[in-house]
Amino acid sequence: MRLLRSTDLALRLLMRLAATPDPNPTTRDVAAAMDVPYTHAAKVVAELQHMGLLTARRGRGGGLALTEKGRTASVGELVRTFEGEGDVVDCEGTATTAACPLSPACRLRGALRQAQEAFYASLDPLTIADLTTDPTGPLLLTISKRP
Template sequence: MRLLRSTDLALRVLMRLAVAGDSTPTTREVAEAMDVPYTHAAKVVAELQHMGLLTARRGRGGGLGVTEDGRTASVGAVIRVFEGEGDVVDCDGGTAVSPCPLRSACRLRGALRTAQEAFFASLDPLTVEDIVASPTGPLLLGLTPKQ
């Protein structure tokens, strides 16, 4: 399974903020440190804030911080939100492509749905704190933007 860029970025933002300690980097600083466009980071930060996983304060002395819910958030749950609940394949064809002629008798769609749920279920027990434990956390703190 391939994750969307926004899902990958959301996990990296949470991880970075979970090891930030007392520092409260801005969205722009996080985007630069991760070498991603500011607009992408801002969208992800807004969704994470909406989910209650991070706080964002504006103005002087503002910045981003991970909440306690963000530290204990299930990695599987975060991925589900960013990936959506859709199927791995679009057997109905959407609006641009005709439906798959095999869809009424195909077992692939069900098998892929089962595999997708197994993927999520394997990540459900992991929390953000789990994935930033040493040696990952100290390494995250040492990352600097590309020059």
């Protein structure tokens, strides 16, 4: 299974905020340190803010801050939210492609859905705080791109 780039960025961004000693880095600072486009980071920040996992303030003294909910958020729930409710495979077809002829009696789709849920379930007990305990948190800060 492959994660969307936005899911990967959301996880790394939250981990970075949990590990950083810098109080309230800006979205631009975090995007530069993680070597990702600012526009992508801004979209992910907006979604994480909407979820209540971080706060973002503009202006002097502003920046990003991880909320308590962000520290204790389930990694599995975060991945589910960013990945969406879709199936691993698309069996329905579109305007240009036909639906799979096996759809009425297919066992693969159910097996893949079960495997996907097992993947998420294995991430459910993990929190962002769990992912940034030593030695990961300090190491995370050393591998950042330097301006």
